[in-house]
Amino acid sequence: MMDIGAGITTGTAELREATKMERIGVHSHITGLGLDDRLEPRPNSQGMVGQLRARKAAGVILRLLSPSSFSSSTVSAAPGLSGRAILLAGPPSTGKTAIARGMAATLGPDVPFTSITASEVYSLSMSKTEALTQALRRSIGVRIREEEEIVEGEVVEIVVERGITGSGKSGRVILKTTDMETVYEMGGKMIDEMTKEKVLAGDIISITKSSGRITKLGRSFSHSRDFSLLSPSTTFLPTPSGEILTRRTVTHTVSLHEIDIINSRTQGFLALFAGDTGEVAAPLRAQIDVKVGEWREEGKAELVTGVLFIDEVHMLDMECFSFLNRALEGELAPLVVMASNRGVARIRGTEMRGPHGLPPDLLDRLLIVATSKYVPDEVRQIIKIRCQEEDVEVGPDAEDLLVEIAGDAGMRYALGLIAVSQVVARKRVKSSGGGSEAVEVEDLRRAEVCWWKRSQGVKTYCRDRVIKWMLCSESSSKVLYLNRSQRVSPFTYTSQTGILISKKEVQDSAPVRGQAGFQNESSVRGHLHAFLPWIEYSGVPRRLMSASQRYVSAAYDLHLYA
Numbered sequence: 001m002m003d004i005g006a007g008i009t010t011g012t013a014e015l016r017e018a019t020k021m022e023r024i025g026v027h028s029h030i031t032g033l034g035l036d037d038r039l040e041p042r043p044n045s046q047g048m049v050g051q052l053r054a055r056k057a058a059g060v061i062l063r064l065l066s067p068s069s070f071s072s073s074t075v076s077a078a079p080g081l082s083g084r085a086i087l088l089a090g091p092p093s094t095g096k097t098a099i100a101r102g103m104a105a106t107l108g109p110d111v112p113f114t115s116i117t118a119s120e121v122y123s124l125s126m127s128k129t130e131a132l133t134q135a136l137r138r139s140i141g142v143r144i145r146e147e148e149e150i151v152e153g154e155v156v157e158i159v160v161e162r163g164i165t166g167s168g169k170s171g172r173v174i175l176k177t178t179d180m181e182t183v184y185e186m187g188g189k190m191i192d193e194m195t196k197e198k199v200l201a202g203d204i205i206s207i208t209k210s211s212g213r214i215t216k217l218g219r220s221f222s223h224s225r226d227f228s229l230l231s232p233s234t235t236f237l238p239t240p241s242g243e244i245l246t247r248r249t250v251t252h253t254v255s256l257h258e259i260d261i262i263n264s265r266t267q268g269f270l271a272l273f274a275g276d277t278g279e280v281a282a283p284l285r286a287q288i289d290v291k292v293g294e295w296r297e298e299g300k301a302e303l304v305t306g307v308l309f310i311d312e313v314h315m316l317d318m319e320c321f322s323f324l325n326r327a328l329e330g331e332l333a334p335l336v337v338m339a340s341n342r343g344v345a346r347i348r349g350t351e352m353r354g355p356h357g358l359p360p361d362l363l364d365r366l367l368i369v370a371t372s373k374y375v376p377d378e379v380r381q382i383i384k385i386r387c388q389e390e391d392v393e394v395g396p397d398a399e400d401l402l403v404e405i406a407g408d409a410g411m412r413y414a415l416g417l418i419a420v421s422q423v424v425a426r427k428r429v430k431s432s433g434g435g436s437e438a439v440e441v442e443d444l445r446r447a448e449v450c451w452w453k454r455s456q457g458v459k460t461y462c463r464d465r466v467i468k469w470m471l472c473s474e475s476s477s478k479v480l481y482l483n484r485s486q487r488v489s490p491f492t493y494t495s496q497t498g499i500l501i502s503k504k505e506v507q508d509s510a511p512v513r514g515q516a517g518f519q520n521e522s523s524v525r526g527h528l529h530a531f532l533p534w535i536e537y538s539g540v541p542r543r544l545m546s547a548s549q550r551y552v553s554a555a556y557d558l559h560l561y562a
């Protein structure tokens, strides 16, 4: 563990050991924002399709944050800025998270990117503001420069001697450069490291003096004829020149949050791997901020402003919003990118409604980037990219159908069908004893039977709610028969509406007859919540639980608005 001073450590050695596992994820096809050097969006690049204006806006914002992310760019770089916030706003499945992923991929390798969903802040183990503080501090990097002493040279000889009892070992290694040769004594730990790395005479190695870490750089050209010791991946290098012991500057980037946890007495750095880091005491954070400030003044460290992405931001409540307002004004604030698919929605923790479920004072601070629905050609391209990513072959007719399904039931549903229909296609080939495994229309149709669309789910939801209400004797709700149409009885439409009730059950629930007004017709048709501003015998507004198509029957709540 590296100790920079005054007991504050950064633990970079352990952190660098962590490896990442790659897999095909929902956004794994996205490798950037698909912009050219002038920050102009290409129609289809780096896995991103369409949303040209939003992608360009995201690119410009990143430029403000991290000029170095566009090192090849011809656009002049602005100084790094922090504490900015943007809101990606648009309907579901229009690529808000995808754009955030593209931003993350565009940032330099040591620029931190943290992604959370707003509902993650609600936890029993820590307060909402602590969860947000940790997320914000994860998104600020501290780039630390250190001088390291390195021993680098070609191994001339390794000698290991064991004690008479066989327990203790000691030894020496002779290293050379073109200019000098030196003998180094080795203890047991160093010998173990050498054995682990399989170091032999003729290898070119470097040893970090502070940690004793050995890195095998390759084999010397002078040993290129030792065929028995060569593998296809062997790298040949010339014997190094100059001094064996050299100094070089190394740079590590760790996040403020990692420094907090490593220095927290109750947590320790292992908590970083467990994920559950618990709360960090405020005085410790203040101490770390002061120390980082000192390192900056001494030129040992610099701050790297990263990105915090908060998906579904409308799920945050008023307490979180006011905390964010203040946090964004702090010196150690990252770029905060929020996303919401809500239009006007209730601001959690209040009775007020606001655009995207956000309070006006936070909205004032945001740059809003809108995403819009895709045209069928863009949907087709996204589907093609995903098929390639998931390694699924789809026939031309099936591709047309997928585009149609995406328009009808949403992009996510169509993308979800790709992998599923491949399994169906494979089963078809197996049972018919041969044929192409490419997904065909019939495979998609079969997959559709098993996986419901959103609209089917809504119908079942409403049906379940209505049945529950009907069978509950103490329910505060009532059924209202509107009888607007003389042509139909209330039960003619049960299969269409999904309200699977028998005539008897409805009669048992003592319905009220009358007329009613509907505030929102589309909600009524879709069997969602809506208002009944009036019903025939009462001017008191009610909450509508569910209604059949053509307004023949409706279930409403008596108490809520009485």
Ligand SMILES: Nc1ncnc2c1ncn2[C@@H]1O[C@H](COP(=O)(O)OP(=O)(O)OP(=O)(O)O)[C@@H](O)[C@H]1O
Binding pocket: 026, 027, 030, 047, 048, 049, 050, 051, 090, 091, 092, 093, 094, 095, 096, 097, 098, 099, 339, 340, 341, 382, 411, 412, 415
């Ligand atoms: N422009 C795009 N280019 C490539 N893939 C895209 C694009 N837009 C969306 N996708 C893909 O479509 C799927 C849904 O998109 P995404 O999750 O980004 O939507 P969203 O706007 O965040 O939705 P929600 O509001 O429901 O969270 C993902 O697999 C995503 O990678």
